[in-house]
Amino acid sequence: MADLTTNFAGGIRCPNPFWLASAPPTNCGEQIMRAFDAGWGGAVWKTIGEPITNVSSRYSSIDWAGQRMMGLNNIELISDRPIEVNLREITEVKKRYPKHAVVASLMVETKREAWHDIVARTEDAGADGLELNFGCPHGMSERGMGSAVGQDPVYAQMITEWVKERARTPVLVKLTPNITDIRVAARAAKRAGADGLSAINTINSITGIDLDTFEPRPMVDGKSSHGGYCGPAVKPIALNMVQQVMADEMSALPMSGIGGIGNWRDAAEFFLLGAGTVQVCTAAMHYGYRIVEDMIDGLSNWMDEKGFATIEDFRGLSLSKVTDWKHLNLNYKIVAHINESLCIGCDLCHIACWDGAHQCIHLDRVDGVRDGHVEVHDPPSVFEARSRARIAVTPIPKLDPPTNGHGPFTAPLERIPRVDETECVGCNLCSLVCPVEGCITMEERPTGLAPQSWDERVKTGLVASGAVEESI
Amino acid sequence: MALPDRFEENADIARRFPDLHPALGPQQAVVESNRCLNCFDAPCTAACPTHIDVPGFIKKIASGNLRGSATRILEANVLAASCSRVCPVEVLCEGACVMHHYNRKPIEIGRLQRFAMESFYASGAAIPKRNVPERSEKIACIGAGPASLACAAELKQQGFQVTVFERRALPGGLNTYGVAEYKLRTADSLREIEMIRELGVEFRAAEVADEAALVKLEREFDLIFLGVGLGAMHKLDLPGGDHAGVVDALEFIASYKLGEPLPGVNSVVVIGAGNTAIDAAVAAKRLGAEEVKILYRRDARNISAFGFEFEHAKQEGVEFIWRTQPKAVSIGPDGKLHSLLCVHTELNEVGELMGTEDAEFTVRCDMVIPAIGQSPLIEFLAKLRGLAVERGRIVIERATGATSNARYFAGGDCVNGGREVVDAVADGKRAALGIVTSLASRTAVLRG
Numbered sequence: 001m002a003d004l005t006t007n008f009a010g011g012i013r014c015p016n017p018f019w020l021a022s023a024p025p026t027n028c029g030e031q032i033m034r035a036f037d038a039g040w041g042g043a044v045w046k047t048i049g050e051p052i053t054n055v056s057s058r059y060s061s062i063d064w065a066g067q068r069m070m071g072l073n074n075i076e077l078i079s080d081r082p083i084e085v086n087l088r089e090i091t092e093v094k095k096r097y098p099k100h101a102v103v104a105s106l107m108v109e110t111k112r113e114a115w116h117d118i119v120a121r122t123e124d125a126g127a128d129g130l131e132l133n134f135g136c137p138h139g140m141s142e143r144g145m146g147s148a149v150g151q152d153p154v155y156a157q158m159i160t161e162w163v164k165e166r167a168r169t170p171v172l173v174k175l176t177p178n179i180t181d182i183r184v185a186a187r188a189a190k191r192a193g194a195d196g197l198s199a200i201n202t203i204n205s206i207t208g209i210d211l212d213t214f215e216p217r218p219m220v221d222g223k224s225s226h227g228g229y230c231g232p233a234v235k236p237i238a239l240n241m242v243q244q245v246m247a248d249e250m251s252a253l254p255m256s257g258i259g260g261i262g263n264w265r266d267a268a269e270f271f272l273l274g275a276g277t278v279q280v281c282t283a284a285m286h287y288g289y290r291i292v293e294d295m296i297d298g299l300s301n302w303m304d305e306k307g308f309a310t311i312e313d314f315r316g317l318s319l320s321k322v323t324d325w326k327h328l329n330l331n332y333k334i335v336a337h338i339n340e341s342l343c344i345g346c347d348l349c350h351i352a353c354w355d356g357a358h359q360c361i362h363l364d365r366v367d368g369v370r371d372g373h374v375e376v377h378d379p380p381s382v383f384e385a386r387s388r389a390r391i392a393v394t395p396i397p398k399l400d401p402p403t404n405g406h407g408p409f410t411a412p413l414e415r416i417p418r419v420d421e422t423e424c425v426g427c428n429l430c431s432l433v434c435p436v437e438g439c440i441t442m443e444e445r446p447t448g449l450a451p452q453s454w455d456e457r458v459k460t461g462l463v464a465s466g467a468v469e470e471s472i
Numbered sequence: 473m474a475l476p477d478r479f480e481e482n483a484d485i486a487r488r489f490p491d492l493h494p495a496l497g498p499q500q501a502v503v504e505s506n507r508c509l510n511c512f513d514a515p516c517t518a519a520c521p522t523h524i525d526v527p528g529f530i531k532k533i534a535s536g537n538l539r540g541s542a543t544r545i546l547e548a549n550v551l552a553a554s555c556s557r558v559c560p561v562e563v564l565c566e567g568a569c570v571m572h573h574y575n576r577k578p579i580e581i582g583r584l585q586r587f588a589m590e591s592f593y594a595s596g597a598a599i600p601k602r603n604v605p606e607r608s609e610k611i612a613c614i615g616a617g618p619a620s621l622a623c624a625a626e627l628k629q630q631g632f633q634v635t636v637f638e639r640r641a642l643p644g645g646l647n648t649y650g651v652a653e654y655k656l657r658t659a660d661s662l663r664e665i666e667m668i669r670e671l672g673v674e675f676r677a678a679e680v681a682d683e684a685a686l687v688k689l690e691r692e693f694d695l696i697f698l699g700v701g702l703g704a705m706h707k708l709d710l711p712g713g714d715h716a717g718v719v720d721a722l723e724f725i726a727s728y729k730l731g732e733p734l735p736g737v738n739s740v741v742v743i744g745a746g747n748t749a750i751d752a753a754v755a756a757k758r759l760g761a762e763e764v765k766i767l768y769r770r771d772a773r774n775i776s777a778f779g780f781e782f783e784h785a786k787q788e789g790v791e792f793i794w795r796t797q798p799k800a801v802s803i804g805p806d807g808k809l810h811s812l813l814c815v816h817t818e819l820n821e822v823g824e825l826m827g828t829e830d831a832e833f834t835v836r837c838d839m840v841i842p843a844i845g846q847s848p849l850i851e852f853l854a855k856l857r858g859l860a861v862e863r864g865r866i867v868i869e870r871a872t873g874a875t876s877n878a879r880y881f882a883g884g885d886c887v888n889g890g891r892e893v894v895d896a897v898a899d900g901k902r903a904a905l906g907i908v909t910s911l912a913s914r915t916a917v918l919r920g
Contacts, residue, residue, distance in 0.1 A: 065506045065534075066502060066503045066506035066507075066534075343573075344570040344571075344573035344574045345511075345515065345570050345573065346509045346511040346512070346570045347511055347512035347513055348509065348510070348511065348512060350512055351512035380512065380513070383512075383513045384512075384513045387513050387517065387518040387523070388517070388518075388523045390518065391521075391870055391871065391898075391902075392518060392519055392520065392521045392523070392898075393521055393888070393891060393895050393898075394521060394559075394560060394563060394564055394891050394892040394894060394895050395563050396776070396891060410573040411570070411573055415515070435509055435574070436574065
């Protein structure tokens, strides 16, 4: 059984690396204690600061293909509860759950005394660590806090330094993705002596517009405001930003990964890119605290299977596998292969290849195989026209003798597409649109050429350098 | 003929014949439409005799474009609402769904189509008229069943002057008189035809039954489409077969659909095991008969009813008596139908079905419903000069509906021997396009 206990950012200990992010699921002590009972290893308290007034409504979401909440957007601000109530409850939770991590998210105005004061009071209350909210993209940023601070490296560094002057517990800086290069803010935090980072906060968004009222969602008395986007839709953006930070020496610090994590697989991906803990919000808001049970169970089983005893055994393992495009091997070739016995004959690969890729998947198994460029084939419209010109009738047992099977495979042979390997560029699109797992596989075709990257080609003078190297 | 302003639905019939399949709700429809893979050159579209763009209309439901969904369907099939209810989708679109190869339930295409069409009706929209110039050529469609309706609607959409002739009180043919009420209500069939009338198709109540009538039509109209369907059901040619308690299945179905009760009938025997037999048997059950038996001379694997219809009959409590044939209808001393005298059947050495010589037995019943097929309209067709007929069916060119007489086109049951509504619609539409081509070439000759 894998050991999931974690010691994060030099001293935040917890039974597992699954934390609830600073958000509605961590609004009060009662909630957090129920979350710990459900199995969460830690919780980042809903951001504490001078109490605000919220609006109603506050959330909106993007549904996709019948699935609810692919992406969630909110315009809720930080805690609307008095600071002393939050602090009193922190003390209570820590007393009852001494082994779980309680991290206090903080946001106050940009004054040294204000930050010194809140840090001291929070640590006195018993918090195991502090998370500086430099990421909230709505409302608070209009008041010079949240992402307004996170977007300015000078302020980010200055406030982090003020906090580090007082803090006795680890200090995490939560980064905003609403910035051209997230490393600018990460480097500022590192220069100021932060112990760790959390990334990413929510992304500026307008989730949609009501086509009857013309009002964007979420609607507040006929108007809306841009909010913070999160949920499954943002995971790829979050993974990229975590990788950028963790691969940059001047930025890298213990990382608490955030963004679209809903199950153990998502979490494992963040760990593989260097995160030491992960934070979850949307999935818990959607299904409740109970989802952590499978996060723990699934990750443990996967680790046992792979032979990893602790998270440290695989943390960051994929970082070396992310590189710049210019270092990719240009002499590596794969082609699509269709497994005829799995094909169901939907022909989505055919139309995707013709309209969206390189016109090399054809419906010519019956009429006769033809390899070559687009001109030698009938285009998709010809196939559609042919089917619609055919006379079809309802088969009536009495009038129509049953037909024999249509070939060796489940789908009729004329509907099983064929890949012209001489034209296939190995783009993956067909395998991505295929609804059947394992039906289209990408197979290597040795080119007989030694690996060579664009960078190497430029260096050997084979091509003129077309791009100017950028650095920050 | 004027369509009735309002068809009075019989409340008792409505209560006894609720929808066999419940309608999809809006959210169910979206979830189901999202399940559709949106296949390229989709097998469901190819399998549909009218080639409805199935993934096209389904994805319009998913996107919330319900009006576009219905009009996409109507472009291919003007009787889409009734087809969505009566089509044997199991052997058509849903039978062709690739989900079958995937160990998954096929997409519920029939129910989705019904959802799109019912939303269309609920919105009060009319079939969009195509923007084409009016044409002076006149076409007569004989019979107001699905084939003629589809032919008439397509011709009207292309600008021609179309008149539909019907001998019965209501238009719609089997859609109005012959489909089990829990699949398609008479009122729904009439509502659908009203949309075709609104396109500008004229309906006339008249029986075209003799040569004089045809000659008159030929004088008034440029071309004539025959969508006359099949003739009356085969009679039960047995002693006592002409008793009032012997009612053929189509007559029985038509009378209950128009609100006729079933007084004092407790046990019913239906003879034959086709889809119409099952419709009649299930109806008898729902109308209050305690015992309903289907009598068939072969066994279960030989029946011509679709498998799902057979299952449905069993669920409704219909019993089956296999390998049995009737010999006579027995009338009691009170003059009432009393029972059916039967013998078992067996196959002889050359595979022919024979009545056995062993003991006769009786099956008690108050009513006998023969459902042993419709006869072709030979008498009527014989009157049509120069029209090739084969095995009681009008011979046509499949792609155009053209008959051997250049003035006549034909489609539906009278050419295909009796298939589904959707086949009649496809025939009617192909014939309309054939008529358009024929008129165009004639005009070209005149101008040339």
